[in-house]
Amino acid sequence: MDNLSVDHLTGIKDLTKEDIELIFKTADSFKEVINRPIKKVPSLRDITIANIFFENSTRTRLSFELAEKRLSADVVNFSASGSSVKKGETLIDTVNNILSMKVDMVVMRHPNPGAAKFLSQKIKARVVNAGDGTHEHPTQALLDAYSIREKLGTVAGKKVVIVGDILHSRVALSNIYCLQKLGAEVMVCGPTTLIPKHIHELGVKVSHNLLEALEWCDVANMLRIQLERQDIKYFPSLREYSMQFGLNKEILNSLSKEIVVMHPGPINRGVEITSDVADSKQSIILQQVENGVAVRMAVIYLLASKIER
């Protein structure tokens, strides 16, 4: 196995277990590279990548840009605010205009589910999905699973609970696919209103009791409440949510074993997770961010190697 089975990374759903393992193995090498005095390799010096963000992002965009630059790719950035999108241009037109400037790969974040897949079918460049609405966020899931593998040695057989706004979370869906492909057991936990009705059909356990979920798991991935995607009230107040589903030191210390705490960011301190937990030694939140660059380098490197000359 020395090539990905896909030409684009639109979702974890399309990847095989071998693909994910290949990405991790490659990421191991890049993690070593980004800890050298000179953190750059020349592999992609003849590749141009456009980062097209139709939705806000700090971490993901920065992480992608660093990954691209450390591979020596040329990078152009585009964000929807202040662009022709506001003037009524369609997605395909926007992207084709950018591609006319000889761009080989597009990293895109878009508010509509399926936007990345749609794009990959319409254009010649390679597409990497950096989040499409409430659908998938594949590189986040890869870096989450990579961080679990790094911390616990393996993902297979581990129990992972994803807590919070599962309904609006692309991170949750990608994580479920990724963890299951690697042989982990997944549980989702949150208020009934924020758990999709048929999610058990994906083979995940469902719980509405945080303490019970935490007792079961090896790893807890705490998601942010995505108020910007919630058009109606899903729970009475943030305070009530935080009392029932927020992770604090008291609950963590009451557990019978030590669990690993993760968060994809950005953190709402005091809502889904308290500061003393976020900054504790059980939390691998900052390692996730570091691994994000290595994993994205691996994804881009492997996809770029399939671009014809």
Added chain:
Amino acid sequence: MEKQVILNEKQLQLTLKRLSHELIESHGDFSETVLVGLQPRGIHVVKKLKEILEEILQHAVICGNLDITFFRDDFRRREKAIIPSITNIDFSIENKKVVLIDDVLYTGRTIRSGLDALLTFGRPAKVELLVLIDRRFTRDLPIQADYVGKDIDTLRSEKVSVEWKQIEGEDKVVLFTKESNG
């Protein structure tokens, strides 16, 4: 494919011993020198040299492995992606004398990549090259070795393989010749 053993186990061991003595001649007690093997096959040469050197010097010799995958000049020119091996340089090369080590010197392209990869770890005082087998007259780049186990003259169509006990079952160097080339 016709097979011809260039060095058998005994000859190979003798060659490695000679190379070790040559290294000691130039590098003394190795206090300012480190050995860096190129992945994937150079690391086995380093392992052997390290054993012999440490036996003679009676102290540890600093060794590392360097993967050159991301510095190659044939990215996207191959059918398959090139999957990296492990780099393991947990020491500073700043102002050190570095001996790059590989099993076979052929076109010189690997060594060129190795030099670039090495420099991402700092600025060594000097870099030298040691190869077990030098395939003469096949170079694509102006690169020559400082220490050579054995020179051989080969055709492009031929293949040289350095084999090791722990992988292939026997320590030896083999030359493969295509029969059609006579």
